[in-house]
Amino acid sequence: MKRKKLFMIPLFLIILSVFLAACSNNQNVVKANKKVSSKSNTISFNLEAKKTKIKYNNNLEETAMTYNGSVPGQEIRVKEGQKVTIHFKNSLKEDTTLHLHGLSLDNKMDGVPDISQQPIRPGENFDYKFIAPKPGTYWFHSHLNESSQIGNGLYGVLIVEPKNGAKVKVDKAVTISERSSMGSMDGMGDMSNMNNMDMSNMGNMNMGSKDQSHDNHSDMMMNMYDTPIINGKASPSIQPIVVKKGDNVKLRFVNTGLFTQNIQIPAHQFKVTGYDGQKVNKPSFISNQLIQIAPGERYDVEFKANDLGNWGIKIYAESNDKLKAVIPLTYKGYENQKVKTDETINIYFDFATYGESSKKEIQAPTKDYQMILGTNDGGTTFTINGKKMPNPEIYNVKKGDVVRFTIKNETNVDHPMHLHGHHFEVLSRNGKPFTGSEVMKDTLNVKPNETYEIQFVANNQGTWLFHCHELHHAESGMVSLVKYNK
Structure with a gap:
């Protein structure tokens, strides 16, 4: 393996994020949770990073970092092929950037400080531009001081819808994260004090003490995460997914947190139709299988609502027994029924054998x-x-x-x-x-x-x-x- 001489890069580069974008001069500016179609095939959003008080449940309320005042940030939906612009404003008191996770966009839109762009200073603006790719589930998040900024709310879901074709009746994103009931985790991995350092000296700095200080406490800090956060809410305030019999349902699971999670779909047969925004070829119906989803991954699941009741979708971390949540899958008319959950299973979905190969030839590597x-x-x-x-x-x-x-x-x-x-x-x-x-x-x-x-x-x-x-x-x-x- 050939390697060239390495150059020195600031440590805080590693944690970064660049959020959505697109190109066009004639744009309609709308709230980030609204969709605009126009003859010019362009769409534009305003997105503001700011501090907002968030109530996760009646016992857990904190001042969070938010996009447009909510956790997760307001969902953004665009059409395949649209030219998109995100007018981003940093109203925090610290630097940030945005990363459009999963989008193969122009490098200068990738949101990595000092590699693809300069950090966005407090009060500054930046326009992220891109053309919406193939339909799928993507997400956006901070890419500077990530464990602190994403952990405190700077994340959201970006969905690219097909240009044409029928929509499913129920189409919901499910973000999975975690908090500590002891309070904010702002101190974890906070590199904000490095933002104004002279880059020319970075290569000569002894970073060992910083790494040591951070990581000697990593196990303790990871155990402090004891509260699952589902779509910005903690139990018992997690909002149900409401369906009616006969609905075609699509759930887009997005792991925005730090732990590998298990997802157990109750009662219904389902298909896994997408990984990380990419379509699965000829998926088949399965049941009683756990889907494991790691930090940064997305899984799309589809099923027919054909089993009346008030069911509970289990979501639980693989390595932290404190992180267990249930999302009610509630049929209309069954809202007052007790939520039922299936017994926990240990059969895991395997993407290595699922679906059908398209038989395309694998190229020889260069x-x-x-x-x-x-x-x-x-x-x-x-x-x-x-x-x-x-x-x-x-x-x-x-x-x-x-x-x-x-x-x-x-x-x-x-x-x-x-x-x-x-x-x-x-x-x-x-x-x-x-x-x-x-x-x-x-x-x-x-x-x-x-x-x-x-x-x-x-x-x-x-x-x-x-x-x-x-x-x-x-x-x-x-x-x-x-x-x-x-």
Whole structure:
């Protein structure tokens, strides 16, 4: 594997975010939760990051960081092919950026401070522009001081709808996150004091004490998360999904938090129709299977509302017994019935064999890289190929390359690896090729001792992050760069 000499990059780069965008001069400006269609095929939104008091339930009320005053931020829906502009304003008292997670947009719209844009200072504005891609579920979030800013509310869902075609009757996004009932987690991973540092000195700074201070307390802080937050609410204030018999239902699950979560759909047969905004080929009906969704991932699930009652969708973290939630799936007329849940199961959905292959030929790679997910000190910091921020591994590519990664997890925790600016095809797991539908993703959860092969075509010029989306792992060093050579 060829490597070029690494350059120094500020540590706070690793945690960043760039939010939606589009291009056009004749735009209609609307609230972020409204959709506009026009003859010019353009749409524009105002989005403001600001502090707002949020009531998660009757016992948990905090001043949160919000987009347009809500957690999650007001949902944005656009049509495939629309030219979109997000007029973003930072009304916080600290720097921020926006990241459109899952969109393969122009590099300067990616929201990574000092790689694709400068941090947006308090009181400043920035326009994010893009053309809406293929239909699917995407999301947006801060990409600066992420564990603090996303953890305190700076996230929202972006949905791209088909240009044509029938809609399902019920189409709901479900965001999954977590809080501490002890109060705000602002102090976790806060790098805001680094924003004004002289970049020329970054390469000579001893970052060990900062990493050590942060990560010695990581287990304790992770255990402080004890309150699941579903669509901005904590139990018993989690809002039901209301359906009536015969409805076609689409649920878009988005993990905006820090923990790998299990989702259990009760009673109904369902199809998994999308991963990370990408369509599953010929999905079949299944039941009694847990869907695991890691930080940054999205899963689309569809089913027919054909089992009257008041059912409970279970959502619970794999590694934190405190994080258990139930979303009522409520049929009209059954609102006063007690919520029923199925017994917990341990059969897991497997995307390696689900759906049908389109039999497309897999290209031979022109670049073949290793990505070893490790730790130099037993879990205090995390590395890629033994390197960590601010001296990351850099993978050099050129436009047109077919790039293959073999990713191996040599640690004892999950690492949801997110590639900016591209989707990749997952080819194999532990040496066994996938046999179902082609699996296209932008975030892949690699569990301890697992090895995956993935591949993508280098077709989006720029410098892109490839990092763990468990944000404390990223802050502890698990960040690499995919860099195009001109």
